[in-house]
Amino acid sequence: MNLTEALKNQILVADGAIGTILYSEGLDTCPESYNLTHPKKIEHIHRSYIEAGADVIQTNTYGANFEKLQDYHLEHRVKDIHKAAVQIAKRASNKNTYILGTVGGFRNIKKSDLSIESIQYHTEIQIETLINEGVDGILFETYYDLDELLTVLRHTRAKYDIPIIAQLTASNTNYLRNGTLIPEALESLLKAGADVVGLNCHHGPYHMLKTFKHIDIPNHAYLSCYPNASLLDLEENELKYSNNAEYFSDAAKELVNQGVRLIGGCCGTTPEHINKIKQITKNLKPITHKNVVPIKTKQYKKQNKIEPSIKELVTNRPTVIVELDTPKHLDTSQFFEGIQALEDAEVDAVTIADNSLASVRISNIAAASAIKQHYKIRPLVHLACRDRNLIGLQSHLMGLSLLGINDILAITGDPSKVGDFPGASSVFDVNSNGLAEIITQFNQGINADGDTLRSNTNFSVAGAFNPNVRRLEPAVKRLEKKIESGMEYFITQPVYEPEKVKEIYEATKHIDAPIFIGVMPITNYNNALFLHNEVPGIKLSESVLNAFEKVKDDRDATRRLSMSMSKQLIDAIHQYFNGLYLVTPFLKYDMTVELAKYSKSITGTQIKEAIL
Template identity: 50%
Template sequence: MSKLLDKLKTDILVADGAMGTLLYANGLESCHEYYNLSQPQQILAIHKAYIEAGADIIQTNTYAAKRHQLKGFGYDGQIKAINQEAVALARQAAGKDVFVLGTIGASRGLRQCDLSLEEIVSETVEQVNYLLETARIDGLLFETYYDIEELSAVLKAIRPITDLPIIANISLYEAGITENGRPLVEAFSQLVMLGADVVGLNCHLGPYHMIQSLKQVPLFAQSYLSVYPNASLLSFSDNGETNQFAFSQNADYFEHCAKLFVEEGVRLIGGCCGTTPDHIKAIKRGIKGLKPIDRKIITPLMTEEELIKQVQKSETLVDKVKKEVTIIAEIDPPKTLDIDRFVAGVKALDKKGIAAITLADNSLARTRICNVSIASLLKEEIDTPFLLHLACRDHNMIGLQSRLLGMHIHGFDHLLAITGDPSKIGDFPGATSVYDATSFKLLSMIKQLNQGKGYSGASIKQATNFTVAAAFNPNVKNLSRTGRLIEKKIAAGADYFITQPIFNQNQIDELSQLTKPYEEPFFIGIMPITSYNNAVFLHNEVPGIDLSEEFLARLEAVKEDKEACQKLALEESKALIDKALEHFNGIYLITPFLRYDLTSSLIDYIQKRA
């Protein structure tokens, strides 16, 4: 057994507190890990301050020292030097009497990470190898992992390459349950089975909620418990000149909490965001004279999910399209408060008896009236259900869940989950594209709400009843390679797919071959062309759309005759519909420029044909 684990067998150890909090306090707000090279004395001084406060264990300043995170600052070429200098500084401060942990932070978390799980694991292994090369650390600390899938994959990769102790700390949004709603004890048990020597909690929550969370956790025979709580919940203040975020100055409170942590079986206690050497001093005072417990009484977390009754689902679009030809039609919400033509269009489509009317969510990043609001305004006047688009671009994770709960309250249970076009292409190019989530995470969030759980894993007291579509773009050079994308969206929770508009019959044939393995239905996007100029624009300026030269030539020949041009364009749309109905039951009609007369004409054609 290592010296660290040998010590934990008989004693309660105190770890250090936040590094970033003190760097911010010293005016250092850029890449914290690069300060190992540029400001080594600052890092060394912080390590020494925690040791003087009573820390038995300190961690290297390497939380975000992975390649993709350093690349954002332009320092990825110095990844080895940054990690190994961090070890040298920590070891210099620690001497022989204090343990040093090599710290690795999560990649997935509050912010979206574009790397695949395989790429995350590869970068983590790279960082760990640089830390291990020094032969000067006493263990590895993996911290702030909200995603158990990521942490499990990392442990599977790291455990075989080192015998050093591994501390695996996860982060919770809600007390006692993980991001996907699993009880904490299940998550800890999984990590122990994968070789973690110490399992615990860090970040996001303060001491109170961590103590509540640990009440359900037993003492593991082959692993110990750790906690690194935040100083408190983060507070926000506006003094009229600057906005400030701050943690409570509550170091003395940690003395009391340290004793309660020991009662729950914790043997390693440190601090996370907002904690300072004063907090570590308080923890040291709190554990004075205490020894680890060897038995405890478990208080199981009440699972409110057991109280949730599943909503009886009425027939959905998915059920309907599997049996018969089904039409949905999109009409864009208006850009101004002059909504008369839009309302007339919705009512005209409602009379056609189609399955749903879809309303986009600021499509092409152009500002329109909120689709939820205008659907709420009209839902009592029409019989056709609304299918609402929801774009990740305009909402952070708080806003996405709030909007979904609002949709449920209004009775809108059919959704299209999309990432959304970037703001820079729209009418406010300087606006921020949020992208806390992509459509994949949004799909999984919606499915979690259907289980009665919010994104944090906490109960929402009632299950939602969403049926959710995913968007699919067939206008790519190599359609055959997009099967994996379909599979990922199905895995994330897609019930069916809605395609972007198709203008080529061969593309429909190719799509039918691609989609044969999947049970999930596809609605084929058909958008009637309004004029020759509209066709030229689509053909030349919209990526992936390729109109035939023959069709363009026929349109050009009658471009001055609006009636003849429109007739020709509708004939082309009908030919595409004929081809689509050879393979698919779902047709998605996209109304261009509020020309609902064109959509109505195509609905009549499909219904007569069917």
């Protein structure tokens, strides 16, 4: 009988971890490569699980997809690794063993930039190879993204008549990371054609049990659960799972009482865990009815916006924002003098970079908080993915919301190696698009693991746009993807040619998102050379460089030239755009104040007037 027929009347025990066993023994490459280099080792692990009582084993192919194998220069061996994995599993098995071909998700906490079409293409290669080699079923496991799992599941079900187990991974006991209730997500997998649905990874038995109390028993399908051994622990600088096989078996009995019929283990589990599960479940019968505990969804009072967003401002009238970087030292007198001068010039917002060029500066959230308390000008805070992991980014967002700072520029950030501390780690758990998606969820009252924030935020998210490239079309395509991720308006790198302004307009006029065009006055000829040759995203024409070279020994002439060129740019910008973004060089705020006043004079607009 096949796997689903067997599950009609009995509890089946699956195997446990392969990867964590190999890592505990010193593995320094991907576990799947061992299918080719150490096949007897993988066969031994399979056989140890079968001898411990596993009825079901899975191929050693969880991370054997094109994208993950690229890290080990093995992307050209995808089919070879899958073929070997099935052959190894067959050698280890007996006539009563079911072999599942394992396929892991591409999108995890660090969301893949691959399109869903590319993911489907690469997944299909894995599935086709596994099925051709003769597996008894397909196991989709550790899928954080419901849409990804639904896509590959539907394609597989449409093409193959084979048992399919579809398992999601959630970092929350009630919700997926997009806020979908787990019972609703499992129901959607059943409708898409899964024979068995369930959860694996991230949680140990305790939290898995909490979740399954909310999950009803399907009418014509079955439930599965592969918990981790425990939470991770740090012991002598080594990450370890608890050796808790006895506790694990007790939890397995409770999972059976919640309707689970296929029980295995994920990270940290061993043959000992599986043996204990087998002993506790071998005399148990599947249950067909249970009392489901409803999930109590938390209600919250929605926060209302108390002021128009910068997007709303620039959509309705000419708007000026000015970047003023915080100091690299603790003398803030000139910085706050600049803030006051910008406020007096009726600038709409001051943007504060987040350790730009990976150089250490005073925290922009601290500076923004001081501005919020003591000045009338609004702060627009840059938030870089470089310096904070997913935990820190979310904590930072909650702190900004608490302070009432709602304007954010989401950026990936310059890598650490370009800055003052090239040996420092760059995090990049997400890029700017991923950060914008998290902020969008925050505005819906949901955090990144799908749990409620008990209130919504009111962030308005800007994105960066670099027009100083050889071809604008690809840059505009990236801008469009940023809009899809939740960015509402854009701020460009500084431009230095009026012709570039028109070029940007023509390339972006189809986009329904305001754009602030950047202008940064040049302070001297050496500054011009530095910007052109060393600062990413900024290029100056030969005519601009030559003009500054001619006056390089005359400070007053250099200033006049810089201000004249900047005003010409502002004239061009206001022909096509409402948004002007002035970058203050070296805290020389007098230059940006003059340019902000010039902008106001030529638009004839009272910058601070309220939107009617």
